[in-house]
Amino acid sequence: MTSSPAATSATRLVRAFAALGVQHAVVSPGSRSQALALALAELELEGRIALHVRIDERVAAFTALGLARESGRPALVVTTSGTAAANLLPGVVEASHSGVPLIVLTADRPARLRGTGSNQTTWQPGLFGRFVRLELDVPPPLPDEIPDARALAAQAFGAATDGLASGPVHLNLQFVEPLSGDVEPEEPASVDSSGSRPFDEPVDSAGGTVGRRSVHLAAGPRTVVIAGADAGERANAFALAAGWPLIAEVSSGARFGPCLVSGYRTLLDHPEFGGRVERAVVFGHPTLSRQVPALLGRDDVEVVVVRGAGEPFVPHPDAVLVDEATADPDDRSDRAARAWTGQWVFAGRELLEQESQADEVAPPLLGGADAGPGDVAAARAFAKAELTALRAPVTRRALALAVWRATWPHDRLVLGASRLIRELDSAAGGKKIPVHSNRGLAGIDGTVSTALGVALASQSEFRDAGSAGAGAGAGAGAAGASRRGTAGTTRVLLGDLTLLHDVGALLLAPGETRPRIQLIVGNDGGGTIFDGLEVAGTAAPAQFDRVMFTPQQADIAALSAAYGWPHRAIATRGDLDSALASPPAGPSILEVRLDR
Numbered sequence: 169m170t171s172s173p174a175a176t177s178a179t180r181l182v183r184a185f186a187a188l189g190v191q192h193a194v195v196s197p198g199s200r201s202q203a204l205a206l207a208l209a210e211l212e213l214e215g216r217i218a219l220h221v222r223i224d225e226r227v228a229a230f231t232a233l234g235l236a237r238e239s240g241r242p243a244l245v246v247t248t249s250g251t252a253a254a255n256l257l258p259g260v261v262e263a264s265h266s267g268v269p270l271i272v273l274t275a276d277r278p279a280r281l282r283g284t285g286s287n288q289t290t291w292q293p294g295l296f297g298r299f300v301r302l303e304l305d306v307p308p309p310l311p312d313e314i315p316d317a318r319a320l321a322a323q324a325f326g327a328a329t330d331g332l333a334s335g336p337v338h339l340n341l342q343f344v345e346p347l348s349g350d351v352e353p354e355e356p357a358s359v360d361s362s363g364s365r366p367f368d369e370p371v372d373s374a375g376g377t378v379g380r381r382s383v384h385l386a387a388g389p390r391t392v393v394i395a396g397a398d399a400g401e402r403a404n405a406f407a408l409a410a411g412w413p414l415i416a417e418v419s420s421g422a423r424f425g426p427c428l429v430s431g432y433r434t435l436l437d438h439p440e441f442g443g444r445v446e447r448a449v450v451f452g453h454p455t456l457s458r459q460v461p462a463l464l465g466r467d468d469v470e471v472v473v474v475r476g477a478g479e480p481f482v483p484h485p486d487a488v489l490v491d492e493a494t495a496d497p498d499d500r501s502d503r504a505a506r507a508w509t510g511q512w513v514f515a516g517r518e519l520l521e522q523e524s525q526a527d528e529v530a531p532p533l534l535g536g537a538d539a540g541p542g543d544v545a546a547a548r549a550f551a552k553a554e555l556t557a558l559r560a561p562v563t564r565r566a567l568a569l570a571v572w573r574a575t576w577p578h579d580r581l582v583l584g585a586s587r588l589i590r591e592l593d594s595a596a597g598g599k600k601i602p603v604h605s606n607r608g609l610a611g612i613d614g615t616v617s618t619a620l621g622v623a624l625a626s627q628s629e630f631r632d633a634g635s636a637g638a639g640a641g642a643g644a645g646a647a648g649a650s651r652r653g654t655a656g657t658t659r660v661l662l663g664d665l666t667l668l669h670d671v672g673a674l675l676l677a678p679g680e681t682r683p684r685i686q687l688i689v690g691n692d693g694g695g696t697i698f699d700g701l702e703v704a705g706t707a708a709p710a711q712f713d714r715v716m717f718t719p720q721q722a723d724i725a726a727l728s729a730a731y732g733w734p735h736r737a738i739a740t741r742g743d744l745d746s747a748l749a750s751p752p753a754g755p756s757i758l759e760v761r762l763d764r
Contacts (some may be wrong), residue, residue, distance in 0.1 A: 172349030178203035178341075179210070179351045180317035182244070185271070186216045187318075188325045190242055191630040192235040194228045194621075198248020200288070201275035205246060218628055221680060222617075224672045225252050229259025230606075230614025231673070232270055234621020237604050238580065239628075242269035242328045242337075243621070249276045250288035253295055253340075258613045259527030263336040264299035265608030266398060266453075267477025267691045269328040270336040272296070278308050278342050292340045300338045302327035308342040317354075332491060334477045382492040383472060385410070388507055389446035392471035393427070394460055395420035398476060399452030404428075406449065406474075410495035411505070413512035417456045418593040419583055419605040428598040429512045431519030433459045441512060445469055449454055449493060453481045455610050456593045478608055485547050520597055562742045562760050564690060567744065568592035571661045571688055574748035575601050578655060580626050582619040584662030585612045587697045588690050592661070602626075612666040616673035616687065623658035623683035655683045657751050663693040674731035674755075682754040687733075692762040694719040698762070729756045735759065 171202050182193070182204065183188060195205045212219040220235075222228040232245040234374040247253050253274040263270045293305040302324065306315055320339070328337040386393070387410075395403035395416040403422040407414035415432040416423040429435065436442035436459035445463060447470040454460045464471050464483035471487040473480055480489055562570075568591040575581045583589040583605040604622050606615065667689050676682055696715040698704060728735035734756040738744045747758050 170346055170349045170354060171311070172203065172346045173311055173314055174307035174343040174345075174347050175205040175207070175349050175351075176352045177314050177317065179207040180314070180354050181321060181341075182207045182211055182217070183354075184317045184321035185244060185325065186211060190244055190322055190325070191239060191628065192218045192220065192232070192241075192272070192621075192625065193244035193246065194222055194232045195246045195254060196222055196228045198247070198252055198275065199665065200277065200343055200347065201246055201248040201273075203265075203343060204273055204275060204341070206348060207351075208244075208246070218624070218630055218681075220624065221677060222673075223675065223677075224657055225255035226258060226614065227617045227670070227673045227675075228619030229256040229270075229272075230262075231621040231624075232365075233263050233268055233606075233614065234582075234604070234618035234623075235625045236268045236270055236621075237265070237266075237618070238578075238602075238622040238625035239630075242271045242325060244271050244273060246273045246286070247275070249274065249292065250290055255291050257296060257520045258611075260296050260338075261299050261689045262606050262608045262611070262613065264301075266606065267332070267334050267479075267608075268336070269334045271328055272300070272336060272338045273322050274338065274340050276340050276342045279305070281435055284726060287716040291503070294341075296336070296338050298376075299336065301330065301333060301335045303338040303340070305340045306342060308344045310344075314352075326524065332477055341518055341727075352485070380491040381489075382494070383490045385447075385449065385472065385493060385495040387496045387505065389470065390444055391447040391449065392429075392445055392512070394448055394450045394454055394464075396450065396452035396454030396456075396460075397605060398478070400476070403451035406451070406493065406495065409497060411497050412449075412495075413509050415460070417452075417454055418450055418589065418596055419456070419603055419607055421603055422451070422595035423596070423603075424598040424600040427509060427513065428516075430516035430597055431523065431594075432516065433457050433594060434464060434519055435512060435515060436460070436463055440628065443517065447472070449474065449495075450481060450483075450742050452476055452608055453478070455607050456590055520595070523595055558603055562738065562741055562744055562762070564588060564591045565595050567688070567690055567742055567760050567762070568661060569595055570744050570748060571740070572596045572599065574745070575599075575659055576656065577601055580604065580622050580655065580658040581614070582622055582658060582660040582662075584615040584660065584666040585610050586663030586666055586690070587700075588661050588663060604762060612663075614667050614670055614673075615662055615666050616660070617686060619660040620690045621684065621688075622683060623685040626655035627683050637652050655684075656688055659748070659751075660685065660687045661748055662687065662689060663695075663697075664689055664693065664720060664722070665695050665718065666675070666722060667724070671727065671731075674727075674733055676732070676755070684751065685749040685755050687755075687757045688748070689724060689757060689759050690762050691724060691759055692764050693721070694764070696764050724757065724759045733757050737761070 193208050211217045228245050232243040235243040254729045276292050324339055391412045392406040393412050393414045397419040399420040399422050404425045407427040413429045414427040415429050450473045453467050464558045473487050473489050474493045475491050568588050581603045694717040720755055725735045734752050736747055736758055737759045738758055
């Protein structure tokens with residue numbers, strides 16, 4: 169076999185990334201990227217990287233996103249040229265807004281072919297615009313001029329993991345024939361890879377290293393802490409240290425602890441609670457209610473936004489944007505200060521209990537004050553009530569809460585963009601579990617792919633106690649498992665259209681890892697989330713259904729069988745609890761029919 173500069177350069181580059189700590193790579197097959205793909209396959213045989221192959225590049229991008237979200241380390245995603253590279257855009261945009269580190273490697277024809285109509289050649293530099301932290305257009309390796317792989321990898325890895333500016337990076341790698349062949353031994357690096365910039369400067373960049381700004385908040389104003397998506401545990405820690413009420417969305421990773429406020433939407437609407445707020449400290453990206461943006465948009469509320477990785481949430485120009493916030497705990501001898509948080513917490517608990525009693529069909533407790541050990545009538549009443557509860561149909565709220573109850577700290581929960589995440593947000597109590605959701609742009613794109621990435625990373629043999637958050641900004645890594653087998657099941661709560669939008673992710677080729685993942689699909693026949701918007705009352709019903717509700721009659725059981733995923737249809741709450749408690753060993757789908 170002849171020597172191939174392309175193969176040599178590709179092999180050196182992926183080995184350099186592995187040496188920096190990259191643990192996962194996702195490849196979509198293609199001719200121009202063959203050197204990268206084959207080098208990664210060889211690296212996998214050596215046990216130095218976990219390789220995942222996906223035929224659809226959009227699926228590949230979101231799978232890499234899920235791998236990086238869960239592990240906290242950058243994942244590689246590799247494609248060939250042309251439309252293959254363009255299909256990565258949705259995943260790159262979500263990673264940018266969420267601050268998730270990705271390293272995109274797109275193979276390309278040499279620059280001299282751009283604009284000539286050459287096959288599968290387009291303008292790949294600049295393809296991802298402002299959504300990448302760094303973009304380098306790397307000239308093709310030649311026999312006497314092979315790029316310094318260590319320096320290139322170090323530059324890309326550093327940009328992807330740059331603290332609060334972490335996010336996706338794009339290396340556009342030009343290759344010329346021969347695209348595969350013998351790999352030349354690597355020579356010592358010719359430059360200092362720690363600080364040199366031997367390649368083209370970034371075509372476009374969003375982010376970068378900036379000076380950190382901190383603020384210390386004195387006690388006094390009536391303050392609430394708001395935790396949006398990916399806020400992470402630091403939001404909870406801040407609220408606990410300050411002694412302020414914590415309003416934590418279900419996708420925040422902060423929905424637990426003694427300061428947590430349940431039923432926050434109702435309380436924010438109440439003049440004695442939301443109406444008295446004077447200051448709000450915001451972590452993460454709140455997206456799940458209308459009440460939080462309304463509060464933050466008020467002229468009489470001081471807003472302090474604590475940046476995390478990704479695009480900061482700035483509700484109005486007067487909001488104070490900081491990198492870090494500290495606070496003086498309220499004086500516990502101050503009766504008014506002490507009552508402020510207590511009123512929120514206890515009122516929230518009461519609301520949660522009331523809503524639970526109204527929604528749940530539950531049997532009475534056996535052995536109450538009027539029931540003795542031989543009380544046959546009481547035992548029969550209990551059995552009848554229990555049977556009624558088990559046979560009760562599943563509502564959206566019951567479905568969401570059942571999934572929440574079934575998930576524990578060793579599991580992972582992924583929430584799709586649908587009515588179900590809002591139902592869960594409005595009704596779930598506090599629980600310290602790892603939660604993921606693509607709320608950077610709150611789209612339904614790539615939910616199944618992202619969840620597969622999360623499952624693969626949490627159950628990977630590369631997972632170690634120090635990996636979570638090692639390279640990502642706040643909120644990107646989920647603490648938990650230490651070695652393969654210690655992570656539990658990844659449960660995914662999503663709607664029917666969210667599943668169908670990413671159905672290609674169900675294709676797991678022979679030889680690909682099949683993680684423990686359970687898709688729980690609430691199938692109400694279309695996009696019922698639009699039924700709750702103003703348009704539902706203003707548009708003609710037929711037109712509304714066609715272009716908004718978009719009804720579907722897909723046979724999810726047949727679809728599951730086609731892709732080799734075990735499927736189970738659920739009709740009652742008893743069956744649902746049973747299926748959630750004992751999921752199959754690998755991938756599976758639970759379908760729950762819901763009324764529109």
